[in-house]
Amino acid sequence: MAWSRKDYPESMKNLDEPVRNKAIEIxxxxxxxxxxxxxxxxxxxxxAKEWYENRGEETVSHITHHLVSEGSKWILKTADGDEQRTFSTKEEAMxxxxxxxxxxxxKVMVHDADGKFQKVI
Known part of the structure; x- marks a missing residue:
């Protein structure tokens, strides 16, 4: 289901409009x-909250890579999943x-060992 500026999840209702719009896009x-x-x-x-705080900085407009844990390995993969590199440790990957x-x-979305969003670099 695609969300819009008029139809978005309840969890976004208290966000400021620019943050909510960016969150919908993401x-x-x-x-x-x-x-x-x-x-x-x-x-x-x-x-979206991070984007709003850093909106004055020049940034890549979208995520190009993800760093995720798979078992005991760390995988750096392109957002489209076409390319990936494997590392023994998160430090090596970073x-x-x-x-x-x-x-x-x-722009890399870094996840923690449980797969939760940690930060964007």
Whole structure:
């Protein structure tokens, strides 16, 4: 289900309009990537709040990669899932992300070991 400015989840009702609109945009994108609804909403609201706080900064407009835990490994994958790299530790992955960010513009959604949104870098 795609949400709109007039039809959005109850969890977004108390957000300021610019934050809510961004959260709707992010949530719709995550749902297209087959995220579970509750998880998509949680991530979207958190990211929208961060976006609002940092809106004066120049940023990449959308998530290009995700860093997720799979068992004992950490996987850095493109948002479309076409490419991925595997790392033994999260620290190793974060070092590689910093190197990659020097070479190209990317925005990485970092998840914790339980799969919950942690931060965007």
């Amino acid at each position: 949530a719709n994108s995550l749902m297209e990537e087959d995220y579970e609804e509750g998880r998509a909403l949680s991530i979207a609201i958190s990211q 070092k590689e992300i910093e190197t990659l960010r020097k070479e190209k513009s990317m």
